[in-house]
Amino acid sequence: MSVAAQSIALRDGLPVWNAELDDELVCVAVRDETPDVRSFTFAPRTPARFHYLPGQFLTFDVPVDGGSVNRCYTIASTPTRPDRISITVKRQAGGVVSPWLHEHVRPGVSLRAVGPMGDFSFVAAPAEAYLFLSGGSGITPLMSMARAHHDLAPETDIVFVHFARTPADIVFRNELASMMQMMPNLRVITVCEADAPGERWGGPRGRVSAAMLALLVPDLALRMVFDCGPAVFMAAVRTALGALDFDMSRYHEESFDFGTITEAPAPAEPTAPTATGFAVSFSKSGRSIAVGADQFVLTAARSAGMRLPSSCTKGMCGTCKSRLISGQVDMQHQGGIRQREIDQGMILICCSRPLSDLVIER
Structure with missing residues (x-):
């Protein structure tokens, strides 16, 4: 939290929201964006103001299946309007958390959250001209950036x-059209794959490609590019930019997929610890593996074929949070865990190296 942010909040008579002190956010509004995408707006239970960079995210503790599941959601709102904060969530078929949010979160419902976190923001890459590229619900961090520029x-x-x-799946369609009227230097282009029931799409069609980017953005080489969407979409963008000889030092992408949890396939037989490294046991699954002193627990577990939740692998998102029953670790996290959780014996296994044999509740 910068001194400037603190000064502004104190000047206005409100503190800056701090998840370490009060991590409860209360839903104050819900809005449908498309048939399967919904925005949720939150405020602190104790009056405070939010301070974050456009493009950052929050990690929510969501009470599903009788327990708590951590999920990261990009902030779609803009820090220039600091009294409220919003996320925009696509309901994933077969998902666990997004259907729960769509079905249960209404004004008055509270959720615990930690953050804001993340380094995907134009603030660290100032430029005179930008290209924002988004696929599906990957629009949310770029919408936050566009809203900040608008203000x-x-x-x-x-x-x-x-x-x-399809046209029915265009998130923030009306707001972006309105923003274009207010910002003469903002040009919004939507590309659809197909028509929607009741609406034939008259704009560009297809998927991202070098030919399409060259056609839509002829001065691409002069722009700073920010890209967010499903992993396959971002890979296609990188391929297209490479074919156009774009200077990739001017390219920025969100480093992980907020809407999913990655898991490794399970091996046919359990993996036993070897003579090297430390023995790490998982109390719930009954698995035991060897982890080198220079290895992260998650890395070794995945190599052994264990199915463990993770998203960012950087100590930011909190999805791999686990209870350390015994042993010691060297944990180098980047904000994905609260200090009081550390005090209660929780660790992030993606950024924890063993200092002794371990027993982990997983």
């Missing part, structure tokens, strides 16, 4: 290209 710097040159399945 602070309407002269910034932004081309915002969003890829959707």
Whole structure:
């Protein structure tokens, strides 16, 4: 939290929201964006103001299946409007958390959250001209950036290209159209794969490609690029930019998929610890593996074929949070765990190296 942020909050008579002191957020509004995408707006239970960078995310503790599941969601709102914070969530078929949010979160419902976190933001990459590329619900961090520019710097040159399945799936469609009227240097282009029932799409069609980017953004080489979407979408963007000889030092992408948890396939037989490293046992699964002193627990567990939840693998998102029953670790996290959780024996296994034999509740 910067001194400037603290000064602004104190000047306005409200503290800056701090998840270490009060991690409870209360839903104050819910809005449908598309048939399967919904925005949830939150406020602190104790009045406070939010301070974050456009593009950062929150990790929520979601009470599903009789327990608590951690999920990361990008902040879609803008820090220029600090009294409320919002996330926009696509309901994933067969998912666990997103259906629960859609079915249960209404005004008055509270959730615990930690953050904001993340380094995907234009703030660290100032430029006169940007290209925002988004696929599906990956639009949320770029919408936060666009909203911030709308409030602070309407002269910034932004081309915002969003890829959707059909016109019915275009998130923030009306708001982006309105923003274009207020920002002469904002150009929004939507590309759809197919028509929607009751609406034939008259704009660009198809998927991201070098030919499409060259056509839609002829001055691409002069722009700073921010890209977010499913992993396959971001891979296609990188391939397209490579084919256009784009300077990839001017390319930024969200480093992990907020909406999913990655898991490794289970091996045919349990893996026993070897003579090297420390023995790490998982109390719930009954598995035991060897982890080198220079290895992260999650890395070794995945190599052994264990199915363990994880998203960022950087100590930011909190999805691999686990209870350390015995032993000691060297944990180098980046904000994905609260200090009081550490005091209660929790660790992030993605950024924890063993200092002794361990027993972990997983």
